[in-house]
Amino acid sequence: MRSTERGARPSPVLALLRAGIDTDARRTVTLAAAVATSGALPILIAIANGHLVGLVREGHQDVALGQAVSLTAVALAAMFLCLQLTALVINIMAEDLGRRIGDALRQKMMAAMLRPATVAPLEDRELLDRIAVARSIGTSQVEVHVAVTALANLSVTRLQALACGIVLLWFDPLLGALVTLAYFALTLALAAEYRDQQGAVYTESERVRRSGYIRDLALSGEAAKEIRVFNLADWLERQFASAWRPGVAGARLSPAMLRILAACAAVVAAHTVLFHRLTTAAADGSIGFSGFIAFTTAAAGLVSVIALTMDLVYLREGALAIPAALSVIAELNRHAPPVGGERVAAPLPPVVFENVGFRYPGSSRWALRGLDLEIRPGETLAVVGFNGAGKTTLVKLLCGLQRPTEGRITVGGRDLATLEPAAWQRHFAVVFQHFNRYPVSFAENIAFGAPRQPADREQIEESARAAGAETLAGRLAHGYDTVLSRRYPDGDDLSGGQWQRVAVARALHAVRAGAPCLVLDEPTSALDARAEARFYDEVMERSGASMTLLISHRFATVRHADRIITLDGGRITEDGSHDELMRQEGVYAQMFTLQAKRFHVD
Numbered sequence: 001m002r003s004t005e006r007g008a009r010p011s012p013v014l015a016l017l018r019a020g021i022d023t024d025a026r027r028t029v030t031l032a033a034a035v036a037t038s039g040a041l042p043i044l045i046a047i048a049n050g051h052l053v054g055l056v057r058e059g060h061q062d063v064a065l066g067q068a069v070s071l072t073a074v075a076l077a078a079m080f081l082c083l084q085l086t087a088l089v090i091n092i093m094a095e096d097l098g099r100r101i102g103d104a105l106r107q108k109m110m111a112a113m114l115r116p117a118t119v120a121p122l123e124d125r126e127l128l129d130r131i132a133v134a135r136s137i138g139t140s141q142v143e144v145h146v147a148v149t150a151l152a153n154l155s156v157t158r159l160q161a162l163a164c165g166i167v168l169l170w171f172d173p174l175l176g177a178l179v180t181l182a183y184f185a186l187t188l189a190l191a192a193e194y195r196d197q198q199g200a201v202y203t204e205s206e207r208v209r210r211s212g213y214i215r216d217l218a219l220s221g222e223a224a225k226e227i228r229v230f231n232l233a234d235w236l237e238r239q240f241a242s243a244w245r246p247g248v249a250g251a252r253l254s255p256a257m258l259r260i261l262a263a264c265a266a267v268v269a270a271h272t273v274l275f276h277r278l279t280t281a282a283a284d285g286s287i288g289f290s291g292f293i294a295f296t297t298a299a300a301g302l303v304s305v306i307a308l309t310m311d312l313v314y315l316r317e318g319a320l321a322i323p324a325a326l327s328v329i330a331e332l333n334r335h336a337p338p339v340g341g342e343r344v345a346a347p348l349p350p351v352v353f354e355n356v357g358f359r360y361p362g363s364s365r366w367a368l369r370g371l372d373l374e375i376r377p378g379e380t381l382a383v384v385g386f387n388g389a390g391k392t393t394l395v396k397l398l399c400g401l402q403r404p405t406e407g408r409i410t411v412g413g414r415d416l417a418t419l420e421p422a423a424w425q426r427h428f429a430v431v432f433q434h435f436n437r438y439p440v441s442f443a444e445n446i447a448f449g450a451p452r453q454p455a456d457r458e459q460i461e462e463s464a465r466a467a468g469a470e471t472l473a474g475r476l477a478h479g480y481d482t483v484l485s486r487r488y489p490d491g492d493d494l495s496g497g498q499w500q501r502v503a504v505a506r507a508l509h510a511v512r513a514g515a516p517c518l519v520l521d522e523p524t525s526a527l528d529a530r531a532e533a534r535f536y537d538e539v540m541e542r543s544g545a546s547m548t549l550l551i552s553h554r555f556a557t558v559r560h561a562d563r564i565i566t567l568d569g570g571r572i573t574e575d576g577s578h579d580e581l582m583r584q585e586g587v588y589a590q591m592f593t594l595q596a597k598r599f600h601v602d
């Protein structure tokens with residue numbers, strides 16, 4: 001299922017129709033009915049017109065004939081009015097339906113992105129690529145509603161041509177079919193070529209994505225500093241140009257032109273024969289005046305189908321992201337957490353990693369392998385190791401954000417995989433290495449640690465105090481109510497270290513709300529020396545957590561932990577207290593001595 005979906009390239013038009021039905025079946029069917037009516041009307045008008053001309057030619061002598069003329073004239077006028085009105089109605093309905101489809105897809109994408117209990121799907125590069133395409137819904141130049149309008153307009157012209165073709169079948173089934181087929185062959189060849197030329201730039205999703213990443217980098221305030229200091233502006237411009245322009249530069253005469261020329265020749269030949277047959281049939285009386293008018297109008301009506309409009313491009317561009325969005329939504333929904341599952345009540349029992357191995361999706365390298373570890377209640381466990389040793393990966397597995405590729409994790413003897421993911425994750429208060437900086441108020445940034453509790457200002461202030469972040473409130477223009485983002489009027493921003501204190505305050509707030517396990521991944525990396533020196537005693541010791549996992553390269557903080565493990569090459573190489581590990585004179589002792597020496601020298 002997964003591979004089929006990944007390999008398949010569903011048509012944007014079919015995806016658009018499916019999205020329409022899923023979003024609002026009634027409106028989609030009503031729009032289709034209006035399109036069908038609009039498609040049929042011109043040829044009905046041609047037939048009625050032929051009929052009227054025929055009646056007029058016969059004269060007005062008898063009353064019945066006069067009534068028939070009047071009735072046909074009224075019907076004709078009604079059909080003309082209907083034709084104008086359906087065009088208007090179709091545009092309004094298509095725009096409305098398109099907006100609904102766009103909104104619904106955006107909502108579904110948002111819900112689907114947030115649904116998986118693990119972060120595994122969002123660390124899968126192939127899925128991330130499709131998400132990048134799907135994200136363009138609502139942000140690309142052509143919105144979904146423009147694509148729906150374009151599809152409606154194109155359907156009307158194609159249906160009108162088809163109706164003309166059907167009328168010609170009455171005159172001569174074989175010739176009628178040939179002329180119609182020749183026109184549709186020409187239309188499809190022309191449309192494909194035109195669409196490819198005009199829309200090349202939008203369909204090159206790989207290029208669109210690449211150029212999008214580069215554009216985002218150039219526009220981001222975060223990246224702006226390095227780009228200027230390292231003088232990367234020229235490089236970025238070149239990268240953007242090489243990713244974006246080839247799509248446009250690709251416009252050229254293609255082999256498809258041969259198909260177009262062949263279809264043109266077929267149209268001319270079939271049309272010539274058709275008009276010749278029509279005139280001879282009218283001359284020898286085998287078709288009447290009415291028939292002649294209706295058939296020649298139908299033959300002329302076929303021509304409109306080959307009109308090339310930007311609708312072809314709008315449809316392609318506006319609907320392009322929809323198959324990607326539908327497949328991303330379907331795939332993410334498959335990662336929805338299972339309903340039910342066991343729960344573990346606090347206090348937490350021991351958590352045991354049994355021969356755990358983990359590989360990131362699409363990676364051949366093991367981030368962790370053969371890992372055996374018991375995390376005991378009541379202890380503070382520090383994890384140290386070189387960059388890339390697997391420390392953060394260990395945290396993701398512990399919190400149920402990733403599942404082991406091999407081995408298993410048990411909680412009080414129960415496999416973590418059988419527990420209800422959300423309930424398990426609520427046991428954790430985490431400061432991730434790359435924690436979130438929410439563009440909300442200072443108070444809300446802390447309150448997010450316990451979103452299921454009513455935000456109590458006193459408790460929030462208490463958590464801020466516990467993290468040493470309370471003095472920040474005094475420096476911010478609106479205290480705890482200051483929005484921590486410069487993008488908002490009156491908003492303010494914090495330094496890296498200040499943000500880190502806010503993240504710690506959020507985690508402590510979660511502990512106060514009942515999360516028994518505190519996980520700190522590099523919580524002091526941006527703190528000044530004074531704050532770092534006090535961090536263990538003033539923050540960690542008093543956190544109230546019954547189980548603490550600390551990851552740090554700062555040995556002054558780590559040394560106080562009850563137990564320290566060193567990770568190397570994805571497995572544990574040393575395990576013991578600071579004194580025990582120092583006596584072992586292994587990697588920990590070397591790293592500790594090196595850092596202690598540096599601090600003394602400096």
Ligand SMILES: Nc1ncnc2c1ncn2[C@@H]1O[C@H](COP(=O)(O)OP(=O)(O)OP(=O)(O)O)[C@@H](O)[C@H]1O
Binds near residue numbers: 386389391392
């Ligand atoms: N999302 C990811 N996709 C693929 N590989 C990853 C991903 N995250 C980490 N890795 C790889 O997994 C290995 C372990 O990474 P991890 O982040 O756990 O190391 P770490 O010990 O926390 O490193 P550091 O001390 O630098 O923070 C590394 O080789 C890294 O390249």
